[in-house]
Amino acid sequence: MSKKSKEETVQLSTTKIEYVPVDSIKPNAYNPNRQSGHEFELLCRSMREDGFTTPIVAMKESREIVDGEHRWKAAQAIGIAEVPVVFVNMTEAQMKVSTLRHNRARGSEDVQAMAAVLRELNQSGAIEWAADSLMIEDVELERILEDYAPQDDCELNAILGGRTGDMSPEQTAHVRQAQAEREKARKEEDHAASRKDQDIYRLVLVFEKEEAEVIKKVLGDQPAPKILELCRKRQGGAA
Numbered sequence: 001m002s003k004k005s006k007e008e009t010v011q012l013s014t015t016k017i018e019y020v021p022v023d024s025i026k027p028n029a030y031n032p033n034r035q036s037g038h039e040f041e042l043l044c045r046s047m048r049e050d051g052f053t054t055p056i057v058a059m060k061e062s063r064e065i066v067d068g069e070h071r072w073k074a075a076q077a078i079g080i081a082e083v084p085v086v087f088v089n090m091t092e093a094q095m096k097v098s099t100l101r102h103n104r105a106r107g108s109e110d111v112q113a114m115a116a117v118l119r120e121l122n123q124s125g126a127i128e129w130a131a132d133s134l135m136i137e138d139v140e141l142e143r144i145l146e147d148y149a150p151q152d153d154c155e156l157n158a159i160l161g162g163r164t165g166d167m168s169p170e171q172t173a174h175v176r177q178a179q180a181e182r183e184k185a186r187k188e189e190d191h192a193a194s195r196k197d198q199d200i201y202r203l204v205l206v207f208e209k210e211e212a213e214v215i216k217k218v219l220g221d222q223p224a225p226k227i228l229e230l231c232r233k234r235q236g237g238a239a
Helices: 037-050 069-077 092-106 111-123 127-134 138-147 153-159 169-197 209-219 223-238
Strands: 017-021 056-059 064-067 082-088
Touching: 037 069, 056 092, 064 069, 064 092, 069 082, 092 111, 092 127, 111 127, 111 138, 127 138, 209 223
Parallel strands: 056 082
Antiparallel strands: 017 082, 056 064
8 A cells, every 4th residue: 555645635725715605516425424313403503593603615626525514505404595615626535534534523424434435545545644644543444444345246145145136126225224234233333342452542632833833843743653752761760
């Protein structure tokens, strides 16, 4: 797997918000974020009472939404004609990673759909950069790619005992969905148990402005090894 460096990404230097017709932008085809009816109604109520407080992020050329699909849908639902948008020029891989990162930061995503996007990034050679940007450990990444691999028709036929040929497309789709939901529930349980058993300590810290400069001078571009080194020195000194 080739590693895609941060220098190859396109960083937004300034934030320019434009108000555009709500139907002039569109959702992307891969977004794994999911929202319940209650959560959507809560979003609509928030936008009615507070206004559109967070702009949508969308690609400048394709007009596809990178972040903010639910806000876009809520705007349509409550009759907002123009929405605030920050347009960006990202590579296809960066666009997908950015969407996943926004979703993970909010803590809500369809793992099966996310795995599909990660497989695409793996095929394009951007998986290592994506995993680093999304803060996904190697063990977790491997498990996601393996556990949520798509089932082909042969596997489904084996599960159903060779009966797929006697079923209508609607029946096959229904059985496939039911099997996928059962498999997803089982894998999520296994995944949670596996992560619980692993000796992994995840540390997420965010610094801005002057604090960020101080931290960067000490930790550099590879903070994890530097933090480990500092901790080992501290532990040795304490002993």
